[in-house]
Amino acid sequence: MDDRGLQVLVVGQPANRQYLSGFAHRDETAGASAGWIVLTDREGFLITTSLYYDEVAMTVQHLEPVRAERRILDGLITLLSRLPGAAVGFEASWMTVDVHRQIAEALGRAHRSLVPSDDLIGRLRAVKDAEEIDILRRAIALTDRVYSEITRWIRPGQTEREVAWQIERTLREGGAEGMAFEPSVAAGPHAAVPHHRPSDRPIQIGEPIWIDMGARLAGYCADLTRSFCLETAPPDFLEAYDLVLRAQRVAMDGLRPGLDGRDGDALAREVITQAGHGDEFIHSLGHGVGLDIHEAPSLGRSSEDVLEPGMVVTIEPGVYRPGWGGVRIEDVALITVQGREVLTGALKQPVLFLT
Ligand code: ZN
Ligand code: ZN
Numbered sequence: 283m284d285d286r287g288l289q290v291l292v293v294g295q296p297a298n299r300q301y302l303s304g305f306a307h308r309d310e311t312a313g314a315s316a317g318w319i320v321l322t323d324r325e326g327f328l329i330t331t332s333l334y335y336d337e338v339a340m341t342v343q344h345l346e347p348v349r350a351e352r353r354i355l356d357g358l359i360t361l362l363s364r365l366p367g368a369a370v371g372f373e374a375s376w377m378t379v380d381v382h383r384q385i386a387e388a389l390g391r392a393h394r395s396l397v398p399s400d401d402l403i404g405r406l407r408a409v410k411d412a413e414e415i416d417i418l419r420r421a422i423a424l425t426d427r428v429y430s431e432i433t434r435w436i437r438p439g440q441t442e443r444e445v446a447w448q449i450e451r452t453l454r455e456g457g458a459e460g461m462a463f464e465p466s467v468a469a470g471p472h473a474a475v476p477h478h479r480p481s482d483r484p485i486q487i488g489e490p491i492w493i494d495m496g497a498r499l500a501g502y503c504a505d506l507t508r509s510f511c512l513e514t515a516p517p518d519f520l521e522a523y524d525l526v527l528r529a530q531r532v533a534m535d536g537l538r539p540g541l542d543g544r545d546g547d548a549l550a551r552e553v554i555t556q557a558g559h560g561d562e563f564i565h566s567l568g569h570g571v572g573l574d575i576h577e578a579p580s581l582g583r584s585s586e587d588v589l590e591p592g593m594v595v596t597i598e599p600g601v602y603r604p605g606w607g608g609v610r611i612e613d614v615a616l617i618t619v620q621g622r623e624v625l626t627g628a629l630k631q632p633v634l635f636l637t
Contacts, residue, residue: 283321283323283371283399283402284323286369286371286397286399286402287369287397288367288369288370288371288397288399289322289323289365289366289367289368289369289370290320290321290322290362290365290367290369290370290371291320291321291370291371291372291399291402292318292319292320292358292362292370292371292372292373292385293318293319293320293321293373293403294312294315294317294318294319294373294376294377295373295375295376295403296308296309297407297501297572297573297574297577298319298373298376298403298404298407299317299318299319299328300501300573301403301406301407301573302319302345302403303319303328303338303342303345304341304342305317305328305330305334305337305338305341305342306501307334311378312376312377312378312381313378313380313381315354315355315381316330316331316333316334316354317329317330317331317334317338317354318330318354318358319345320358320361320362320365322365322366322367325346325365326344326345326346327345327346327347327348327361328342328345328346328347328348329347329348329349329350329354329357329358329361330347330348330349330350330354331349331350331354332349335347335349348361355381355384355385358385359384359385359388362385362388362389363388363389363392367394368393368394368395369394369395369397370385370389370394370395370396370397371396371397371398371399371402372385372396372397372398372399373398373399373400373403374398374400375400376400382396401578404577404578405578407572407573407577407578408570408572408577408578408579408587408590408593409590409591409592409593410572410592410593410594410616411592414502414572415592415594415616417499417500417501417502418502418504418571418572418594418614418616418625419625420499421458421462421496421497421498421499421500421502421503421504422504422506422614422625422626422627423627424453424456424457424458424497424499424504425453425495425496425497425504425505425506425628426506426626426627426628427456428449428452428453428456428495428497429493429495429506429508429628430628430629431452432445432448432449432452432493433510433629433631433634434637435448436485436512436634437512437636438484438485438486438487438512438513438636439484439485440484440485441480441481441482441483441484441485442467442468442469442472442478442480442481442482442483442485443467443480443481443482445467445480445485445493446464446465446466446467446480449465449467449493449495450464450465453465453495453497456497457497457499458497458498458499459498459499459500459501460498461495461496461497461498462496462497462498462503462504462505462571462575463494463496463503463505463575464479465480465493465494465495465496466478466479466480466492466493466494466495467480467485467491467492467493468480468491468492468607468608469483469485469486469489469490469491469607470483470485470486470489470490470491470607471604471605471606471607472607473489473490473491473492473509473602473607473608473609474602474603474604474605474606474607474608475602475608476564476565476600476602476608476610485512486512487511487512487513487514488511488512488513488514488515488516489511489512489607490509490511490519490522490606490607490608490609491509491510491511491512491607492507492508492509492510492608492609492610493506493507493508494506494507494610494612495507496575501573502572502573503571503572503573503574503575504571504614505571505575505596505598505612505614506612506613506614506626506628507598507600507610507611507612508611508612508628508629508630508631509523509526509608509609509610509611509632510631510632510633510634511632511633511634512633512634512636513633513634513635513636514633515632515633518606519607519609519632520632522559522601522608522609523609523611523632525553525554525557525559525601525609526554526599526600526601526609526610526611527611527630528553529549529550529551529553529554529563529599530550530597530598530599530611530613532549532550532552532553533546533549533550533567533568533597533599534597534613534615534622534624536549537549537589537595537597537615537617537621537622538589538617538620538621538622539589539590539591539617539618539619540588540589541588541589542585542586542587542588542589543579543580543581543582543585543586543587543588543589544582544583544584544585544586546567546568546581546585546589546595547566547567547568547581547582547583547585548583549567550563550567550597550599551563551567551583551599553599554599554601559601562601562602562603563599563600563601564600564602565600566580566581566582566583566585567581567582567597567598567599568580568581568595568596568597568598568612569581569582569595569596570593570594570595571594571595571596571614572594579593579595581595581596581597589617590617591617591618591619592616592617593616593617594614594615594616594617594625595614595615595617596612596613596614596615597612597613597614597615598610598611598612598613599611611630612626613625613626614626
């Protein structure tokens, strides 16, 4: 905050707020906020409404709980107006235009300004401590276990939606507090869409299928993608599978502290491009994962994020062909002092045989 010339920092993005306080509510917009953290160089507050005040007062030890008497935004403005300092940092990517306008008008009357300061907490969150890594390991192990169960259970004729529901049910029964994101199951031509939403289309023998899934545990997200065909796989699938797997291995081997996101992405992209399929790898290589499913650092063509020990990233190259389908293989890796440790243990099998 000092470096940026900020005297006050306002934090409301749910994962940032949970990181600083432990308060785990996930509100959907800044306009419907469940609470704002306000920090100065010597004080910290968590302002919330009557709905959450008791929870905050009982569970958050190091921030002073403040109860907003009417609208939480009025309470936040009142709190800010009694704190000193001309520059107030805020999360531009979380705050809505409407909320920003109301705060800016109130502060402006006192000649104070709002300064975008998104990356302040994001950079802290990018490097995980031992406790966070332990939670991530458990979320990933649970996800691996459930994937293995699904491979024994999945059958041709089941719809994408049925498989997705079975994944969700098994994750929750296995102890997940929720989903890191809605499980995605894509089969046949649907597998050409990287963020496909499961449909009522039955899955079939011999077509490309991928599953993207992750447990949420104590706030932290796992992220796993596996591709396969049921019973038998056509040669073009096996070729695409080998290419994506090779790209993933090369990228995994090359990850180390000091590498930037662009160069990380290029490791896998070069392998796929050299094989003549560069235009089919239509997304980034990977992303940081933690309290949010997508967070810093990014491994993508324009990312200047630099890898550091303690960062946790996905490595997920893929190729997609409209009308045919696609292949994506995704593991999670922890950046270590020496290089990387792969945290994912789920088997990689291009063909699942029905038993
Ligand atoms: Zn994923
Ligand atoms: Zn991912």
